[in-house]
Amino acid sequence: xxxxxxxxxxxxxxxxxxxxxxxxxxxxxxxxxxxxxxxxxxxxxxxxxxxxxxxxxxxxxxxxxxxxxxxxxxxxxxxxxxxxxxxxxxxxxxxxxxxxxxxxxxxxxxxxxxxxxxxxxxxxxxxxxxxxx
Numbered sequence: 001x002x003x004x005x006x007x008x009x010x011x012x013x014x015x016x017x018x019x020x021x022x023x024x025x026x027x028x029x030x031x032x033x034x035x036x037x038x039x040x041x042x043x044x045x046x047x048x049x050x051x052x053x054x055x056x057x058x059x060x061x062x063x064x065x066x067x068x069x070x071x072x073x074x075x076x077x078x079x080x081x082x083x084x085x086x087x088x089x090x091x092x093x094x095x096x097x098x099x100x101x102x103x104x105x106x107x108x109x110x111x112x113x114x115x116x117x118x119x120x121x122x123x124x125x126x127x128x129x130x131x132x133x
Contacts, residue, residue: 010069013102014050017062017070020097021053028053028062037061041075055079060090100125 036048039061049061116128
């Protein structure tokens, strides 16, 4: 019986996800042309993924879905018991950082640059972008 379960968070920009993981100081391994990244779970179970986020004894896998989005899959029970981080806490942290990097990258691709960044007390980040023409 598998302990791996998917969470509801779906992402489309793998580079923004990698930047978010770097900012959260989470190490990860990436699939290569020859091999997928290996995600560790309960009792030595493994699965293959685009990215494997190291959470100690267990990993979080980033798996490409049929619709082209990326989904998180993990043995959440194992991660919670060994790292004291729930699936919801992990998702919320990652979702914030991912959204920040995804928006920033999209703006930069259109020629905008960050003019000002304000971090609010509630965790909200306001970006003021400017484009010189």
